[in-house]
Amino acid sequence: MTATFPDLHMPPRLLAPGGTPTDLRTHEDRYGPVPQAAADDILRLVAESGLTGRGGAAFPVHRKLLSVAAAGHRTGRTPVVIANGAEGEPASRKDRTLLRLSPHLVLDGIQLAAAATGAGEAHLALEEGAPDLESALTHRRDPVPVKVVRLPGRFLSGQSSALARYVGGGAALPAYHNPPIRERGVHRAPTLVQNVETLAHLALIARYGPDWFRTAGAQAQPGSALCTIHMPGHEPHVVEAPFGTPLHRLMPLHGTSAVLLGGYHGTWLPTPEAASRTLDATTMGAGVLMGLPTDRCGLKETAGILRYLASQSAGQCGPCLNGLPRISAAFTTLAEPGPQGSTRTDVARWSGLVEGRGACHHPDGTVRLVRSALTTFAPELDAHARGFCTEDH
């Protein structure tokens, strides 16, 4: 896997030039020390920058920082920061690439998020990789202590309430949270969970300001994002691109019949539609783009992903326990050529029944994938019903 940058008329911001990991001395030579700023100043810079989260939901960062800081003042409990480097999405490589190449940008961002919220401790949560992070931390003199937390390797480990539970000594499983963890999370303290890429952007905004940040991207969606690109016949690679970049400039679309945008909780688009789309914070999820080769069956691909997603459910809520295995099994039937009976309508109906009914968004993300597959691969479904499949030709 390599970290490359296509010809997008923008130098990479987050990924170290030349694909070489950046040690602390090089980092400080390049960027200078972490700016010392008051909480209100950091909050203002973030609000003006328009930075949104890069962990999948594109939530405005300043709103989350503000609510954690406010909950800290209201409750008298010192907030906790969790940097989310779990990267549980199997098709994503961007967070581990960022942590390998530019760990100190993430660690700077953690300190700035802690200063903005008044946090007294921070945790950097990772599934695997980044073995040098502990040593990167020992070279720094940070005011807020940061602990590296190694998570169990599961799709759900990176969900925010699962992280808060795990850091607090419990299982890495999502939980119903009322009030939300930004008000009462780790050891009942207000808890900020922010994706590692989001924190790295914060480290640059604090240095160069919101106007600089907005020189990339679109007015409504400023800045750039890391994307993991899967092209047929190539190793996945990570690129950094401004929002608004046409998808066809991020990856060549010839030789593909569809593109999975956003990863396993994402959306299938037929290639002609993908060719007309741009990189958009609200649809890119965690930044995965995966091209489906023309000789592969999208229904079989989707069935494989659904089996994985159903197997990853924590089995705590009805929709996941009953609904996802049932949807997955039915989809496996649709993926094989042959009579379909009522399976197609069953899958659509069950999708409606599980949506919005879990303690976390795992069922919702799964349903998003299912619905897009039923639409994008409708011609393939018809062919299967007649006993034919793309892969058989």
Ligand SMILES: Cc1cc2nc3c(=O)[nH]c(=O)nc-3n(C[C@H](O)[C@H](O)[C@H](O)COP(=O)(O)O)c2cc1C
């Ligand atoms: C099932 C599930 C898995 C998730 N996995 C991750 C993950 O691996 N990494 C991540 O940053 N966010 C993940 N998220 C999103 C987090 O819950 C949270 O919204 C995010 O870390 C917040 O950071 P951001 O606002 O900077 O994006 C996941 C969400 C769900 C529902």
Ligand code: SF4
């Ligand atoms: S919705 Fe599913 S994955 Fe989420 S907490 Fe409930 S059982 Fe677990």
